[in-house]
Amino acid sequence: MSQTYDLRDQIEHLESLTGDGTELVTVTVPNSKSLGSIRERIAQEYASAENIKSDQTRDHVQQALKRVQRILRRYETTPESGLVVYAGIVDGDLISTAFDDLPAPVTESTYRCDDHFDLTPLVEAVTPNETFGLIVIERGGAAIGRLVGERIIPIRTFESQVMGKSRAGGQSAQRFERDRERQVHEFFQQVGDIATEAFTGDEGTVTSLVVGGTLATAKRFVSDGYLDHRLRNRLLGTYSVEYATVQGLDQLVEKADKQLLDAEQREGRERLDEFYSRLRAGELVAYGTEEVERAIEFGAVESVLIASTVSRDHRGELETAVEQQGGDGYVIDSDTERGSQFVAAFSGVGALLRFPVK
Numbered sequence: 107m108s109q110t111y112d113l114r115d116q117i118e119h120l121e122s123l124t125g126d127g128t129e130l131v132t133v134t135v136p137n138s139k140s141l142g143s144i145r146e147r148i149a150q151e152y153a154s155a156e157n158i159k160s161d162q163t164r165d166h167v168q169q170a171l172k173r174v175q176r177i178l179r180r181y182e183t184t185p186e187s188g189l190v191v192y193a194g195i196v197d198g199d200l201i202s203t204a205f206d207d208l209p210a211p212v213t214e215s216t217y218r219c220d221d222h223f224d225l226t227p228l229v230e231a232v233t234p235n236e237t238f239g240l241i242v243i244e245r246g247g248a249a250i251g252r253l254v255g256e257r258i259i260p261i262r263t264f265e266s267q268v269m270g271k272s273r274a275g276g277q278s279a280q281r282f283e284r285d286r287e288r289q290v291h292e293f294f295q296q297v298g299d300i301a302t303e304a305f306t307g308d309e310g311t312v313t314s315l316v317v318g319g320t321l322a323t324a325k326r327f328v329s330d331g332y333l334d335h336r337l338r339n340r341l342l343g344t345y346s347v348e349y350a351t352v353q354g355l356d357q358l359v360e361k362a363d364k365q366l367l368d369a370e371q372r373e374g375r376e377r378l379d380e381f382y383s384r385l386r387a388g389e390l391v392a393y394g395t396e397e398v399e400r401a402i403e404f405g406a407v408e409s410v411l412i413a414s415t416v417s418r419d420h421r422g423e424l425e426t427a428v429e430q431q432g433g434d435g436y437v438i439d440s441d442t443e444r445g446s447q448f449v450a451a452f453s454g455v456g457a458l459l460r461f462p463v464k
Contacts, residue, residue, distance in 0.1 A: 110209065111437045113232045115418035117225055120203075123196045125221045129166040130194035132224040133174055134216045137188050141181055147217060148174055166195040167219060173202045181206070188212025192223045210235070238366050239305040239315030239337065241297065242347050242354040244323050245290075248297045250304055251355045252312065256371050256439045258359060260352045261304045266293040298332035306336055314340045316365065318347030318358035342366075356443060374436045377409055378444060381456050390459035393452040395420075402427045406459045409433055413454025415440040424455070 123130070135144050152171045158164035173193040181189065185206040193202035210231040218224045238253040247265040251258055268289040305312045315337055317324045324344045327333070333341065345361040347354050363372050384391045392401040401407050402424070410428045412421045414437050425435035439445045440454065448454060 110232050111414050111421070112418060113208075113228060114414070116203070117228050117232070120192060120223050120225055120228075123194075123201070123223065125166070125194050125196060127160070127163045127166075128219050128221055129163055129170065130196075130220055130223050131167070131170040131174055131192070132216065132218040132220070133189075133191040134212050134214060134224075134227050135184055135189040135191075136212045136215055137184050137186055139184060139215045141178060141184050141189075144215070145175065145178055148178065151217065151219075169200050170194045170202075170219075173200060177202065177204050186211075188227075190227050194223070236313040237310070238342075239301065239312040239340075240355050240358055241301055241315065241317045241319075241327075242324075242350045242358055243294075243297055243317065243319040243327050244350045245320065247350040248293075248319075249350045249352060249354050250297070250301055251352070252304070252309075253359060253366055255441075256367065256375075256445075257441045258352075258355050258443065260355060262300060263351055268293050294327050294330070294332040297327065298334065301337060302334040306334065311336060312340065314342045314365070316342050316345060316358060316362045318345040318354065318361060319350060321346045352443075374411075374438060375444075377411055377436050377458065378438055378448065381411055381458060384458065390462060391456065392459055392463065393456040395453060395455045398424070398455050398457045401457055401459055401463045402431070404463050405431050406461055406463050407431065407433050407457045408460045409458040410435050411438055411448070411456040411458075412436070413438045413440045413445060413449045415449055416454050428457075 133144065133148070135141065148171055152168055155164055155167045155171065158167060170193040174191050177191050177193070187206070187208050188211050190205040190208070190212060191202070193200070205228065208227065208231040212227050216224065234255040240251045240253055240258070242249045245266060245268050247263065249260065249263040251260045266289070268286065305315060317328055321344065328338070328341065328344060342365045343362060345358060347358050347361060349357070359366055360375070363375065367375070381391055392398045392407070398407070398410060407428045410424050410433065412424055412435065421437070428435055438448050438454070440449050448456065
């Protein structure tokens, strides 16, 4: 199951916690920082806490710092990706948690005592560090969007004013061709200008981009210089896509998935595609919580598909049960169009089966 979705759930939980005062402790340690120096800092903060006037606040801060010291003693050296520790009194209970294998390294050494935890390193760890530009272009129109993680963000779709290949009666072939070429040029220029604004503007320059559409049209748009040089240098490729629509953007991501998605994301999309393919063919699938849980009881589940909107505990229960039977679990991002459809149709729970369950 994706570590990213577990982290998002934990961020949401930690975000909901507040202390009565500046009693919640956050400690972050990058790999470059020795734990010895951090232990010294925490000992100094514990001693300094004696000066806090409020008996309750002093007691709560020192309890939190003792817990941090206990957690730090578990480690001989700083973990490769760094360490983040949270501790504090919430609703009368001392709570704590540590993160030592974040997907993105901790970059700063911090100590903070506040009425809330500083979740910046966790948020940075689940924020995609790459954004891709998507352009689909054909004679009849164009669609432009961004890909962030697995989520496609449509920016603009529009129709072109390029004439068809059949000229009006009485119009000379040469004049018709000149007018049509002018329209193509103006349309390509418009698409290039919008792409430049969308992919190099206020939201920053995209990491890379892909272009799709009628292949001859897409290749001509690129080769004839309508892309800004900053984008042309980041082009990953051109792909054949049928529709210059939001649907076409999704198709472009499918065609360029090896360039745009990591292995885990690709595998999740492939499993969801297989689920729908089997569903259409009336083959081995189950959907909905009750039906999938029943299939698990019979040991029939090959892969379980669970939307990111399903609670972390329930996701974990389903995943663990399936893995114990030699199967796999996949999280489907509900922020994507495909994911939201999966949630709406099947409550976000589905499975590929090894054999039918009566």
